[in-house]
Amino acid sequence: MIERLVVIGVGLIGGSFALALRAAGVVRHVAGLGRDPQAMARALELGIVDEVCESPEQAMRGADLVLLAAPVGQTGPILASLLPFLEPQSIITDAGSTKCDVVLAARGVLGERIGQFVPGHPIAGSESNGPDAARAELYRGKKTVLTPLPENEPALVERVASAWRACGSLIHTLSPQDHDRVFAAVSHLPHLLAYALVDDIAAKPHADMLFQYAASGFRDFTRIAGSSPEMWRDISLANRDALLTELDAYLAQLTTLRATLAAADGRGLESVFANAQRARREWIEAIEAGSPPPQHRDTE
Known part of the structure; x- marks a missing residue:
């Protein structure tokens, strides 16, 4: 009690x-x-x-x-x-x-x-x-x-x-170090991306029209951009080094994806999409199965 x-x-x-x-x-x-x-x-x-x-x-x-x-x-x-x-x-x-x-x-x-x-x-x-x-x-x-x-x-x-x-x-x-590395990838980066996308669209001269036609996909992707700006400012700055590492990796992925799209490489695009779909499905299945806490080795 x-x-x-x-x-x-x-x-x-x-x-x-x-x-x-x-x-x-x-x-x-x-x-x-x-x-x-x-x-x-x-x-x-x-x-x-x-x-x-x-x-x-x-x-x-x-x-x-x-x-x-x-x-x-x-x-x-x-x-x-x-x-x-x-x-x-x-x-x-x-x-x-x-x-x-x-x-x-x-x-x-x-x-x-x-x-x-x-x-x-x-x-x-x-x-x-x-x-x-x-x-x-x-x-x-x-x-x-x-x-x-x-x-x-x-x-x-x-x-x-x-x-x-x-x-x-x-x-x-x-460990605190492992915690911050993990969450830079699966929490802090997604928030950064959601904020960036909404801010980018809001700054366009035809933003009103874009938001008028934004539907469930946009809403789901950007839901977390409704979170507290003060809180996420502090989180981003506090975990800056790990977040920059993840952001650089994501930028590299976007560069590769752009080149694939520019080359009209349908097979390459589908391969990325299929791999992402498979990984997400396995993640959802693991959550629904209630997987037990894994054993972690603390690292400095």
Whole structure:
């Protein structure tokens, strides 16, 4: 039982965490802390939190578990505001989409108390934002990646893992370095591409006509461009090196594809399309089969 949960940033991610733990019956009291008074008032109105705190001191009083659900660029300042009031029993975790920068910021702020911070990343979300987007079932059947630190006691890691399991999540473990390399390819690059495509079309002189005829394919491909620009700015900059590597590889693929198209090489185009179709089908089948967490070797 979590006696006091503190959620910093009660939007889609933080709000859904609180609602899921409530639905599982494993939390007694949820305190919310955030920078937007209207959003916090709405979270209270919706029953996501029991209390809206005016200060870190008020929020951290008696806290068992603290979730940082704010843009990763805010990690250092938020932790600095919490540190003077961090009690011995309190565990802090986060939901950031990058981990190396988050760990670096946490080490710089928490120092010898870094063992109380267990980094994490739930692999679930939506293009919607704010407390109204939160839902208890968001994490059900979805992965949560933990990137434990050498200073984390196993019991503390298990307490964070058990909270995510109570939300219905499947726990995976990666090193921060492996995490950021993986998600540069399968999450951060797709967001970059979706934003770039919509921005490109919006800048054309006949954008109104183009959007008028855009249908489900365009909507599905660009759905994630509706996500928080602030959050994805921070993620892109935080994982810049890995993201640049993936972007360069994608640019090379586009260059090859352009040459294939310019040469009217139908067989070459079909080969790329068929390989992509096969890989996507296998990926979907693996998801539907509920494949167990693979064993990963941590790398530096």
